[in-house]
Amino acid sequence: MNADERTTLLAFLDYLREAVIAKVDGLGDEDARRPGVASGTSLLWLVRHLTVVEHNWFEWAYGGLGEQGPVDSEAAVPADLTVAAAVAAYRDAIARANAVAQAAPDLDRPGARSLRPDAAEGPSLRWVLVHMIEETGRHAGHADIIREQLDGAVGR
Numbered sequence: 228m229n230a231d232e233r234t235t236l237l238a239f240l241d242y243l244r245e246a247v248i249a250k251v252d253g254l255g256d257e258d259a260r261r262p263g264v265a266s267g268t269s270l271l272w273l274v275r276h277l278t279v280v281e282h283n284w285f286e287w288a289y290g291g292l293g294e295q296g297p298v299d300s301e302a303a304v305p306a307d308l309t310v311a312a313a314v315a316a317y318r319d320a321i322a323r324a325n326a327v328a329q330a331a332p333d334l335d336r337p338g339a340r341s342l343r344p345d346a347a348e349g350p351s352l353r354w355v356l357v358h359m360i361e362e363t364g365r366h367a368g369h370a371d372i373i374r375e376q377l378d379g380a381v382g383r
Contacts, residue, residue, distance in 0.1 A: 233334060236356040237325060243363040244321055247277060250370035251310050254377070259310045263373030270373050271313055272304050273366050278317040280362060283342055284355050285324035289331075291339025291349075324359075328352060 230238065251259050251270050259271040279300040286292045304313075331352045338349030350358070374380050 232353070233328065233356075236334075236353070236360065237328060240356060240360050240363060241321075241325075243360065243367050244277075244317075246367045247274060247363065247370050248314055248317065250367070250374045251314060253380075254310060254374075256309050258377055259313075260304065261377065263369075263376045268369060268373065269304070270370055270377075271308065271310065273370050273373075274310075274313045274317050275302075275304050275308065276300050277363060277366055278313070278320045281317070281320040281324045281359070284359060285327040288340050288342050288349055289338030289352060289355050290327045297342055328356065 251274060254270065256271070259274075260269050262269045262272075279298045279302075283297040283300060287297050334353035334356070335351050337351055338355065341349045343350075371381070
């Protein structure tokens with residue numbers, strides 16, 4: 228409850244990440260792929276989307292890793308993606324993102340580049356962490372609703 232800022236931000240983000248993962252726990256691939264809303268959003272899509280967003284913001288933008296542009300976070304779920312593979316990829320992306328966050332000298336240093344085309348420089352690690360808390364929290368709420376629609380499961 229009284230940790231430094233980086234530890235606190237990562238703890239809140241990790242809590243939300245685990246909440247998203249919990250929403251696919253016990254679901255078969257077919258149910259996880261089933262859209263819960265007219266836009267086509269499914270639990271599997273949310274996990275894949277967040278996996279890509281973790282990579283894009285922490286590794287590609289903040290860390291400056293990779294020569295190619297960011298990965299498309301809005302793409303459809305690959306037909307062969309399973310819940311187990313999606314969760315494993317998400318956990319891997321989380322571990323890499325946390326490594327980038329832990330290696331940064333401070334929260335104020337701008338990242339290597341931005342995903343925002345109008346930005347003159349990459350955002351600070353603080354901005355990336357707060358943005359990812361917002362992004363993951365918003366999608367955790369979506370996941371709550373979709374899971375409840377699928378089988379009535381509620382709670383974290």
